[in-house]
Amino acid sequence: MKLVFLGTGTSYGVPQIGCRCVTCTSPDPRDKRSRTAALLEAGGRRLLIDTPPELRLQLVAAGVAAVDAVLFTHAHADHIHGIDDLRAISVRHPARLEVYGAAGTLAELARRFGYIFDGTPASPGTSKPELTARALAPDCETEIAGMPVRPLALPHGDSTVFGYRIGPVAYLTDVKAIPDAARAQLGGLEVLVVNALLSRPHPLHLSIPEAVAAARQIAARRTFLTHLTHETPHAELAARLPDGIAPAYDGLVIDVGGA
Ligand SMILES: [Zn+2]
Numbered sequence: 001m002k003l004v005f006l007g008t009g010t011s012y013g014v015p016q017i018g019c020r021c022v023t024c025t026s027p028d029p030r031d032k033r034s035r036t037a038a039l040l041e042a043g044g045r046r047l048l049i050d051t052p053p054e055l056r057l058q059l060v061a062a063g064v065a066a067v068d069a070v071l072f073t074h075a076h077a078d079h080i081h082g083i084d085d086l087r088a089i090s091v092r093h094p095a096r097l098e099v100y101g102a103a104g105t106l107a108e109l110a111r112r113f114g115y116i117f118d119g120t121p122a123s124p125g126t127s128k129p130e131l132t133a134r135a136l137a138p139d140c141e142t143e144i145a146g147m148p149v150r151p152l153a154l155p156h157g158d159s160t161v162f163g164y165r166i167g168p169v170a171y172l173t174d175v176k177a178i179p180d181a182a183r184a185q186l187g188g189l190e191v192l193v194v195n196a197l198l199s200r201p202h203p204l205h206l207s208i209p210e211a212v213a214a215a216r217q218i219a220a221r222r223t224f225l226t227h228l229t230h231e232t233p234h235a236e237l238a239a240r241l242p243d244g245i246a247p248a249y250d251g252l253v254i255d256v257g258g259a
């Protein structure tokens with residue numbers, strides 16, 4: 001299995017518009033963080049997680065021409081506003097492209113992007129994403145694109161997001177905490193991906209110290225932090241994290257055991 005970090009930045013992206021801070025002006029390419037998304041590949045099939053505003057740029061940069069299905073974590077703008085870029089995927093897909101998420105997330109997508117989900121065909125000479133939405137239930141494993149996908153319901157401030165355990169990988173972003181019931185399903189991980197926002201607490205997201213503490217409890221073989229802000233340059237953050245925990249960066253590819 002291969003994990004590709006397409007984007008690793010918080011909702012503003014890094015650099016932020018108008019900011020001249022050390023990270024936003026850094027020459028280190030790892031300090032360019034587009035909004036958060038990832039791709040899992042196994043057996044020649046691919047699962048995309050979220051469709052952020054830079055999706056086109058991310059898929060072009062990663063050399064990805066096709067995906068087999070899409071998982072949505074939640075319906076915040078930074079995770080969904082690239083959904084129209086799925087046109088380029090669905091037009092080459094043999095059937096309608098299946099997109100998965102919590103029922104509430106899919107309902108919000110249908111409300112925000114009615115033209116995609118209203119059941120009408122694209123006007124002659126135009127295109128739109130040809131998608132079929134399929135709701136997932138938390139804690140129930142479903143095979144999607146040949147991979148075992150288990151959604152975990154996790155708190156994100158007052159709302160709930162889906163993290164996903166997919167075999168030896170867990171991808172948990174925009175979570176404020178990892179409750180015991182979810183943690184019980186995260187044993188024996190090879191790779192944990194978890195959001196880490198600031199050094200200080202935030203109402204919706206794990207802080208960096210909270211993410212490190214959660215990673216230690218979960219004890220995956222390797223942990224990568226994502227959804228990072230401009231407050232932490234990559235090299236500085238990497239230097240202060242404990243062994244086995246590293247900041248992710250856009251374009252990072254991780255080979256996950258076996259296949
Ligand atoms: Zn987010």
Ligand SMILES: [Zn+2]
Nearest residue numbers: 019021024230
């Ligand atoms: Zn900045």
Ligand SMILES: [Zn+2]
Nearest residue numbers: 074076156174
């Ligand atoms: Zn969010």
